[in-house]
Amino acid sequence: MESATCSRMALIGPTFADVRDVMVEGESGLQAIAPPMNRPKYEISRRRLVWPNGGHALLFSAEDPDSLRGPQFDGAWGDELAAWAKPDDMFATLRPALRLGRNPKLVLSTTPRPIPALKALLNDPSCVVTRSATADNEHFLSEGFLEDLTARWHGTIWARQELDGDLIEDPAGALWDRQAIASARTTAFEGTYDRIVVAVDPPVSLGEKADLCGIIVAAAGGNGPSRRAIVLADLSEQGLSPNQWADKVAKAYSQFGANLIVAEANQGGELVRTVLRLAAPEAPIRLVHASHAKRARAEPVAVLYTQGRVSHIGYFPALEDQMCSFGAPGFSGSPDRVDALVWALTDLILDQNARPSARNL
Numbered sequence: 001m002e003s004a005t006c007s008r009m010a011l012i013g014p015t016f017a018d019v020r021d022v023m024v025e026g027e028s029g030l031q032a033i034a035p036p037m038n039r040p041k042y043e044i045s046r047r048r049l050v051w052p053n054g055g056h057a058l059l060f061s062a063e064d065p066d067s068l069r070g071p072q073f074d075g076a077w078g079d080e081l082a083a084w085a086k087p088d089d090m091f092a093t094l095r096p097a098l099r100l101g102r103n104p105k106l107v108l109s110t111t112p113r114p115i116p117a118l119k120a121l122l123n124d125p126s127c128v129v130t131r132s133a134t135a136d137n138e139h140f141l142s143e144g145f146l147e148d149l150t151a152r153w154h155g156t157i158w159a160r161q162e163l164d165g166d167l168i169e170d171p172a173g174a175l176w177d178r179q180a181i182a183s184a185r186t187t188a189f190e191g192t193y194d195r196i197v198v199a200v201d202p203p204v205s206l207g208e209k210a211d212l213c214g215i216i217v218a219a220a221g222g223n224g225p226s227r228r229a230i231v232l233a234d235l236s237e238q239g240l241s242p243n244q245w246a247d248k249v250a251k252a253y254s255q256f257g258a259n260l261i262v263a264e265a266n267q268g269g270e271l272v273r274t275v276l277r278l279a280a281p282e283a284p285i286r287l288v289h290a291s292h293a294k295r296a297r298a299e300p301v302a303v304l305y306t307q308g309r310v311s312h313i314g315y316f317p318a319l320e321d322q323m324c325s326f327g328a329p330g331f332s333g334s335p336d337r338v339d340a341l342v343w344a345l346t347d348l349i350l351d352q353n354a355r356p357s358a359r360n361l
Contacts, residue, residue, distance in 0.1 A: 078109070215234070227352060263276060
């Protein structure tokens with residue numbers, strides 16, 4: 001990218017660390033792809049890149065739309081748009097900032113996900129779209145990387161989305177939709193927590209090809225109909241042994257100062273309690289058993305979202321993708337992340353609402 005075409009640029013990523021580590025200093029970042037005689041210098045204190053001819057680019061995080069108020073540019077590059085926490089707010093401040101030069105340009109690169117902001121751009125007649133599959137970049141990837149993902153995701157929407165770059169719309173009949181989840185996104189919890197849980201849906205299979213282990217951390221506060229919950233982390237991971245996922249749950253329990261570990265025990269029974277007790281001997285553990293179908297268990301939790309009683313602190317793409325396909329006709333696979341989410345929010349809100357309470361007269 002030649003600085004002569006954009007004398008003042010904005011570089012925007014999901015977080016400031018993403019901008020620095022990927023867009024600037026990464027293997028395919030601006031410093032790596034520039035010829036030695038025209039390589040920009042990164043000024044850490046001023047959060048900017050400066051090219052030898054005087055052109056420069058300022059670094060911004062999509063978590064802070066107001067940081068774009070004031071500066072002005074003749075070009076901008078935004079990376080991983082679909083992972084931005086507040087894409088609409090970012091565009092609201094970025095577009096007025098692109099006011100220098102005769103023809104300011106904005107370039108956006110992203111793995112496509114059907115968020116409203118991206119769909120609006122694709123329908124904008126002034127937007128030029130270029131698509132590229134992961135296979136087009138095969139010669140620059142680690143040996144076996146593409147083959148592994150292709151084998152794992154063969155025939156799934158993940159292959160079409162992550163490898164082929166297709167925009168996959170939310171299927172009709174799913175319990176959640178992108179707009180509802182986007183409306184639930186926040187950066188902080190209003191009020192105070194009175195309960196934090198780590199919920200785990202252990203995998204049935206073992207070894208490197210084990211099912212994904214769903215691990216969700218969530219918190220809640222308030223009473224009665226005003227009680228609200230917030231999803232703090234999605235720590236789900238594939239290929240973990242029982243000792244590994246139990247250790248990960250134990251570390252989350254300690255890190256977030258949780259009150260309880262909730263674990264589904266339909267498959268492992270008391271073995272689930274045993275491995276968790278070894279990893280977290282001080283933690284209260286509640287084993288839950290699924291007596292209803294997955295959709296029936298998830299429907300009351302989906303209602304909590306429509307009531308505005310659940311928030312996500314940031315963006316959890318894998319979890320949200322699974323939420324927006326779960327329950328639709330033809331859905332296949334194990335919704336491990338959603339299962340853990342359902343157990344967490346059931347404990348935090350639904351079970352709390354059902355428990356008797358007393359008040360002074």
